[in-house]
Amino acid sequence: MARIWGRNTSANVQKAMWAAGEIGLRVERIDIGGPFGGNREAAYLALNPNGLIPTLEEDDGFVMWESNAIVRYLAERHGAGIHPPDLRARAVADQWMDWELSVLSPAMFPVFWGLVRTKPEDRNEQAIAAGIEKATAALRVLDDRLAESAFVAGDAFSVGDIPPAVHIRRFLELVADRPPLPNVERWYAAIAERPAFQTHVTAIALT
Numbered sequence: 001m002a003r004i005w006g007r008n009t010s011a012n013v014q015k016a017m018w019a020a021g022e023i024g025l026r027v028e029r030i031d032i033g034g035p036f037g038g039n040r041e042a043a044y045l046a047l048n049p050n051g052l053i054p055t056l057e058e059d060d061g062f063v064m065w066e067s068n069a070i071v072r073y074l075a076e077r078h079g080a081g082i083h084p085p086d087l088r089a090r091a092v093a094d095q096w097m098d099w100e101l102s103v104l105s106p107a108m109f110p111v112f113w114g115l116v117r118t119k120p121e122d123r124n125e126q127a128i129a130a131g132i133e134k135a136t137a138a139l140r141v142l143d144d145r146l147a148e149s150a151f152v153a154g155d156a157f158s159v160g161d162i163p164p165a166v167h168i169r170r171f172l173e174l175v176a177d178r179p180p181l182p183n184v185e186r187w188y189a190a191i192a193e194r195p196a197f198q199t200h201v202t203a204i205a206l207t
Contacts, residue, residue, distance in 0.1 A: 001026055001027060001028050001059065002020075002025065002026075002027045002028070002057065002058045002059065003028045003029070003030055003056070003057045003058075004017060004020065004029045004030070004055070004056055004057075004070075005029075005030045005032050005044065005054055005055040005056075005057065006029070006030075006031075006032060006033055006053030006054035006055070007032065007033050007034050007036055008029060008031075008204050009034065009204060009207050010033065010034070011105075011112075011166045011167060011170070012052075012053060012054055013029070014200050014201050014204070015067045015068065015070075015162050015163050015166055016054045016056065016071060017029060017200040018162055018166070018196050018197055018200040018201055019071040019075060019082070019159065019162055020074055021197075021200050022075075022082050022162075022196045023074060023075065023079065023082065024078075025074060025078055032044060032053060033052075033053040039051045039052070039053060047063050047065075048063075048065040052065065054067055056070045056073070067163070068097045068098075068100070068101060068163055071159050071162050071163065072097070072159055075158075081156075082158050082159055083158065083159055084153055084154070084156070084158050084160075089154050089158070090153075092152070092153040092154070092160065093153035093158045093159050093160030093161075094160070095160075096145075096152040096153065096161075096163075096164060097159065097160055097162075097163050097164075099138075099141075100163035101163070103138050103141075104135065104138045104139075104142075104164055104167050105163075105167060107134035107135040107138050108131065108167045108170060108171060109131065110127040110128055110130065110131035111128055111131040111170075111171070111174060112170050114127060114128040114131070115128060115174050116174070116206050116207065117207075132178075135171055135175070136175075136179065139171065139181050139184055140179075140181070142164065142184055143181045143182070143183045143184045146183035146184060146186070146187045147183045150190070151190075152164065152187075157190075157191075157194070161187075161191060165197065166201055168184065168188055169188075172188065173206060174206070
């Protein structure tokens with residue numbers, strides 16, 4: 001059985017576990033990082049020299065890290081319909097996966113960290129507000145895209161939906177005062193019905 005190293009409260013670990021769930025792949029998840037520690041120890045650094053999570057380790061010794069790369073790899077190796085067969089649809093899915101890394105995730109970091117992992121008296125309200133503003137602007141871009149198609153890469157759910165949805169779950173739960181985002185909300189309602197998303201994302205409290 002393949003192993004995914006990382007605590008289940010990590011957004012990046014949730015991406016990998018959700019992808020595994022979508023394709024019906026049984027994996028063993030091993031708690032490491034955050035309150036569990038262990039990610040700076042030599043044994044783990046031998047798997048992932050960055051000391052970050054998640055890391056995928058397969059039975060034959062194949063190891064890889066970087067959450068979006070893991071999502072793509074699992075989808076390509078095991079299929080099950082979440083990796084677009086069309087070249088251009090795959091390229092669009094990749095585009096939105098990269099957008100999550102370069103735009104959405106950095107915007108959400110001060111919001112999530114400030115509102116969830118920081119005591120109220122220690123919060124940097126200015127940084128939180130700036131993050132909300134940037135995340136809202138990012139979601140307007142996604143909203144425009146989702147006016148054109150049911151999912152980010154077209155009319156079918158794909159790997160491209162996984163990384164953004166993990167962060168958008170956090171945005172929707174943490175940011176009550178937000179502008180209308182009808183296409184994002186319609187898309188997210190469809191995502192929220194997926195059993196693997198429920199198991200590996202929404203069933204896990206924000207901590």
